[in-house]
Amino acid sequence: MNASRVDRRVRALPARLRWAALAACVGTFVSVVALAAAERNVGATTAPEAGTATAAARGLERLLLRAYLPPDFDQQVFDDLWTTWEEPARARAEQADMPERRRMAMERYGLTPHPDDPSRSMQYVVDPSSGSWTMSCLACHQGQVDGRVIPGLPNANYALETLTEEVRMVKVRQRKPFGHMDVGSLFLPLGTTNGTTNAVMFGVALMRHRDPDLSIVQRPPRFDLVHHDMDAPPWWHYAKRRSLYADGFAPKGHRILMQFLLVKENGPEKLHGWEDEFRDIERWIESLEAPRWPWPVEATLAEKGRAIFLQHCADCHGTYDPAGPARETYPDRIVDIAEVGTDRVRFDSLTAKERGELNNSWFGHMGADAAIMKDRESPAGYVAPPLDGIWASAPYLHNGSVPTLWHLLHPAQRPAVWKRTATGYDRARVGLEVEEMEKMPTGTGQEKLSSAERRRHFDTSKPGKSAKGHDFPDALDEEEKTAVLEYLKTL
Ligand code: HEC
Numbered sequence: 001m002n003a004s005r006v007d008r009r010v011r012a013l014p015a016r017l018r019w020a021a022l023a024a025c026v027g028t029f030v031s032v033v034a035l036a037a038a039e040r041n042v043g044a045t046t047a048p049e050a051g052t053a054t055a056a057a058r059g060l061e062r063l064l065l066r067a068y069l070p071p072d073f074d075q076q077v078f079d080d081l082w083t084t085w086e087e088p089a090r091a092r093a094e095q096a097d098m099p100e101r102r103r104m105a106m107e108r109y110g111l112t113p114h115p116d117d118p119s120r121s122m123q124y125v126v127d128p129s130s131g132s133w134t135m136s137c138l139a140c141h142q143g144q145v146d147g148r149v150i151p152g153l154p155n156a157n158y159a160l161e162t163l164t165e166e167v168r169m170v171k172v173r174q175r176k177p178f179g180h181m182d183v184g185s186l187f188l189p190l191g192t193t194n195g196t197t198n199a200v201m202f203g204v205a206l207m208r209h210r211d212p213d214l215s216i217v218q219r220p221p222r223f224d225l226v227h228h229d230m231d232a233p234p235w236w237h238y239a240k241r242r243s244l245y246a247d248g249f250a251p252k253g254h255r256i257l258m259q260f261l262l263v264k265e266n267g268p269e270k271l272h273g274w275e276d277e278f279r280d281i282e283r284w285i286e287s288l289e290a291p292r293w294p295w296p297v298e299a300t301l302a303e304k305g306r307a308i309f310l311q312h313c314a315d316c317h318g319t320y321d322p323a324g325p326a327r328e329t330y331p332d333r334i335v336d337i338a339e340v341g342t343d344r345v346r347f348d349s350l351t352a353k354e355r356g357e358l359n360n361s362w363f364g365h366m367g368a369d370a371a372i373m374k375d376r377e378s379p380a381g382y383v384a385p386p387l388d389g390i391w392a393s394a395p396y397l398h399n400g401s402v403p404t405l406w407h408l409l410h411p412a413q414r415p416a417v418w419k420r421t422a423t424g425y426d427r428a429r430v431g432l433e434v435e436e437m438e439k440m441p442t443g444t445g446q447e448k449l450s451s452a453e454r455r456r457h458f459d460t461s462k463p464g465k466s467a468k469g470h471d472f473p474d475a476l477d478e479e480e481k482t483a484v485l486e487y488l489k490t491l
């Protein structure tokens with residue numbers, strides 16, 4: 001791309017996004033997305049398309065720059081986190097200079113350095129005057145593969161619980177007040193394995209404190225929560241899905257995207273006031289496209305795999321075409337829980353009443369969306385998700401229990417316990433680079449495993465974490481599985 005074209009595109013962007021576009025040469029996330037939006041904007045011949053591109057660019061800008069929640073901690077707290085680490089990490093940090101310590105902290109908590117300023121992370125909005133850090137949607141919804149930042153990829157490294165625990169310790173020492181996460185995590189687990197979170201139960205707990213039009217309920221009746229960790233789905237599925245979440249009960253729309261913001265500081269007026277901003281955020285999410293496998297593919301083998309996929313998988317997962325979504329099909333099929341056979345805790349954790357209440361509230365446009373979706377208050381099982389860009393979104397299944405596509409295709413060989421490397425990618429098995437174990441390690445000698453280290457392991461024997469089920473690939477022989485694996489790389 002020549003300089004004058006870049007310049008023209010950059011000038012077409014809102015002022016605060018220009019920094020991002022200018023970084024295009026290094027291929028950073030923001031610039032790629034902002035440029036794609038600007039390109040559609042500049043090249044658009046019809047006004048509505050141009051409007052969508054601008055709205056999407058604005059949506060991204062909001063996600064990166066706007067704090068919708070109260071702050072979590074300040075820079076001083078972040079920079080002292082290393083003092084709480086176990087050895088030898090602590091000693092290594094002590095020897096390091098500040099930029100290196102910050103890099104180590106980002107790696108420990110699964111954060112991605114901001115392309116504009118590596119001292120802060122993309123997952124938190126940092127206020128330049130106060131230095132406060134506020135968690136954003138990107139905390140769970142922005143990850144990386146093999147060092148590449150891919151827009152809308154779930155964050156498979158996020159160590160939310162470890163970060164919150166260590167922030168609390170530093171705040172006690174610095175005599176600073178606790179924030180909503182610091183307090184919340186004393187009442188409910190945030191995530192027992194890095195990369196997955198108890199987000200669904202945060203949602204249920206927050207909803208319990210609101211009436212249908214969002215007013216705050218001071219003393220909600222007692223309620224039970226079935227804690228379990230979920231792997232967030234990639235955002236580039238949004239355009240294809242007709243409804244949301246693993247069991248497909250929630251309506252699509254800008255309002256449901258705000259569910260995570262229901263802390264008591266955000267009263268109904270604030271949420272109403274943010275509707276337009278979330279329309280823009282929805283446009284951005286909708287505009288995302290699945291990333292392409294960046295390495296070579298064996299074309300003949302993949303072609304063989306395509307035929308097998310059509311025969312064994314496409315009924316549930318749809319068909320795929322390099323020419324784009326217009327030539328594809330997606331059945332949006334809910335598969336009975338007994339038939340799919342994957343972990344059922346997520347399925348059982350919500351009652352029809354809870355699903356109904358969400359649909360009948362402001363989030364479901366006071367029931368208008370539920371009327372369209374009809375039977376989704378009591379779904380029969382899990383939605384068979386689209387498989388676009390599936391190579392990038394490991395780990396697999398709704399609970400993130402299966403580390404690679406090879407393991408997904410070999411149900412009997414899925415590891416009981418696995419631990420991923422910090423950022424390693426397994427190109428042969430397509431997914432996370434992992435160490436496999438038969439059971440959880442207990443630590444060596446007197447040393448018990450620290451909680452930070454324990455959360456680096458995925459233990460499939462724990463409730464909600466089973467890697468069983470989805471045995472459909474067992475209908476294939478080994479040669480067919482190899483061909484399907486090759487084909488999956490091309491989606
Ligand atoms: C703590 C982690 C976390 C944060 C923060 C978070 N999400 Fe999510 N999100 C999840 C998980 C987990 C799911 C899957 C829930 C399910 O399927 O039951 C999800 C699902 C979604 C989906 C549905 C996708 C689909 O295909 O079904 C959308 C859209 C979404 N989130 C948008 C947002 C937005 C917008 C924000 C910020 C306001 C946000 N999320 C903040 C964890 C998070």
Ligand code: HEC
Pocket residue numbers: 309312313314315316317335339340342343382383384385387390393395396397398399405408470472473484
């Ligand atoms: C009867 C319907 C059905 C058939 C047939 C089927 N699947 Fe699935 N698949 C599902 C459902 C439902 C899920 C979600 C299960 C969960 O998350 O617990 C799923 C999940 C997956 C996932 C993980 C998706 C993710 O984002 O984590 C992959 C990959 C996958 N299937 C590939 C295949 C392949 C390859 C075949 C053919 C060999 C196949 N499936 C056959 C229903 C089906």
